[in-house]
Amino acid sequence: xxxxxxxxxxxxxxxxxxxIETELDxxxxxxxxxxxxxxxxxxIATRIWTALAEPGSVRSICSALIERxxxxxxxxxxxxxxxxxxxxxxxxxxxxxAPGI
Numbered sequence: 001x002x003x004x005x006x007x008x009x010x011x012x013x014x015x016x017x018x019x020i021e022t023e024l025d026x027x028x029x030x031x032x033x034x035x036x037x038x039x040x041x042x043x044i045a046t047r048i049w050t051a052l053a054e055p056g057s058v059r060s061i062c063s064a065l066i067e068r069x070x071x072x073x074x075x076x077x078x079x080x081x082x083x084x085x086x087x088x089x090x091x092x093x094x095x096x097x098a099p100g101i
Contacts, residue, residue, distance in 0.1 A: 013056070016032075
């Protein structure tokens with residue numbers, strides 16, 4: 001599967017192993033050490049990042065968010081996929097072929 005292909009809800013995603021993170025006021029700040037770029041994640045993006053402590057499917061992340069927030073599946077999936085594509089474009093998450101890879 002090409003790394004350039006758009007993510008889908010069935011994809012397994014994981015944090016890039018080299019990303020440095022810290023918590024500030026309940027939200028996560030990411031540092032990409034190779035580029036020096038920092039990324040501030042809001043509360044929901046922080047929840048998604050926390051879910052990626054272990055590789056998981058986009059669908060499972062969305063299911064957890066749907067249980068917690070008043071959002072329909074289609075909206076949740078579209079917004080989570082958009083965020084994950086942005087994070088992947090910045091190099092802070094990666095697609096995995098299988099959990100743990």
